[in-house]
Amino acid sequence: MTAELVRVDNVSKVYYQAGLLRQRARSMVAVRNVSFSIAANTVLGLVGESGCGKSTLARAVAWLDPPTSGRVVVSGIDPGLRERSQMALFRRTVQIVFQDPYSSLNPRQCIGESVAEGLRNQGVPRDRRRREVARLLDMVGISPNRASERPHRFSGGQRQRIVIARALAVQPRFLILDEPVSSLDVSIQAQIVNLLVDLKRELSLTYLFISHDLNLIAYLSDEIAVMRDGTIIEQAPAEQLIAAPVHQYTRALFADAPVLPEPRSRSS
Numbered sequence: 001m002t003a004e005l006v007r008v009d010n011v012s013k014v015y016y017q018a019g020l021l022r023q024r025a026r027s028m029v030a031v032r033n034v035s036f037s038i039a040a041n042t043v044l045g046l047v048g049e050s051g052c053g054k055s056t057l058a059r060a061v062a063w064l065d066p067p068t069s070g071r072v073v074v075s076g077i078d079p080g081l082r083e084r085s086q087m088a089l090f091r092r093t094v095q096i097v098f099q100d101p102y103s104s105l106n107p108r109q110c111i112g113e114s115v116a117e118g119l120r121n122q123g124v125p126r127d128r129r130r131r132e133v134a135r136l137l138d139m140v141g142i143s144p145n146r147a148s149e150r151p152h153r154f155s156g157g158q159r160q161r162i163v164i165a166r167a168l169a170v171q172p173r174f175l176i177l178d179e180p181v182s183s184l185d186v187s188i189q190a191q192i193v194n195l196l197v198d199l200k201r202e203l204s205l206t207y208l209f210i211s212h213d214l215n216l217i218a219y220l221s222d223e224i225a226v227m228r229d230g231t232i233i234e235q236a237p238a239e240q241l242i243a244a245p246v247h248q249y250t251r252a253l254f255a256d257a258p259v260l261p262e263p264r265s266r267s268s
């Protein structure tokens with residue numbers, strides 16, 4: 001049995017909007033009582049239609065926009081305890097990669113500096129930083145010779161590789177990937193997906209992978225969770241959820257999908 005790396009208990013996120021004029025302030029529940037766990041070195045795929053709360057959940061789990069209520073524990077670290085040392089450790093353990101690699105990188109900073117950011121924050125000396133940046137760029141398929149170039153010199157796919165290198169710099173164990181290939185050309189998407197599969201194996205990573213693309217979710221995921229209106233309505237091992245979805249909504253979702261590939265072999 002594999003050990004659990006990620007536990008999310010009853011997480012909710014409420015957005016409050018100030019009322020105009022004499023209107024009362026309104027609240028909107030974007031995520032409601034979501035619970036799941038992810039075993040170490042596995043992928044939980046999260047699907048659901050636009051606006052159902054996937055990104056809100058991702059940011060809450062990463063503690064970037066902490067939940068209104070509920071608990072998140074990753075590798076035994078509970079950011080809700082608000083202890084500074086725990087928080088710093090959590091920030092290193094959990095990294096998030098967003099959809100848009102264009103807005104994820106500072107256009108005025110050379111990519112080497114962007115990748116080194118987390119290392120600088122940890123006080124890693126300059127020489128070691130430079131070696132580490134070269135290693136990370138090489139690992140994601142970017143020539144280390146290009147470390148001094150700015151993001152505009154790179155394509156969308158290359159930028160997403162650089163963003164992934166930056167996330168990996170702090171040696172995380174858990175990556176939250178929020179539609180990481182959705183903004184890329186279809187021809188590039190598979191390359192980035194394969195890179196993520198390789199990195200997961202080489203570095204023993206655990207992923208929460210969010211996508212609209214059911215083929216991709218079926219290909220990557222060990223488990224799949226289906227989200228609707230802020231809650232997870234169904235979660236099961238990938239083969240089971242695809243072959244015999246319980247919920248009507250899940251059936252409809254996968255019935256509309258293009259031909260699904262054979263789920264990837266679980267033995268690798």
Ligand SMILES: Nc1ncnc2c1ncn2[C@@H]1O[C@H](COP(=O)(O)OP(=O)(O)OP(=O)(O)O)[C@@H](O)[C@H]1O
Pocket residue numbers: 015016028030048049050051052053054055056057
């Ligand atoms: N900062 C915010 N303030 C108020 N409401 C928000 C905020 N962020 C998101 N929402 C609302 O919360 C709901 C969930 O949004 P979210 O971005 O999490 O959905 P999503 O599933 O990621 O959608 P998509 O597939 O389009 O990325 C939406 O109704 C959205 O309008």
Ligand SMILES: [Mg+2]
Pocket residue numbers: 054055056178
């Ligand atoms: Mg989103």
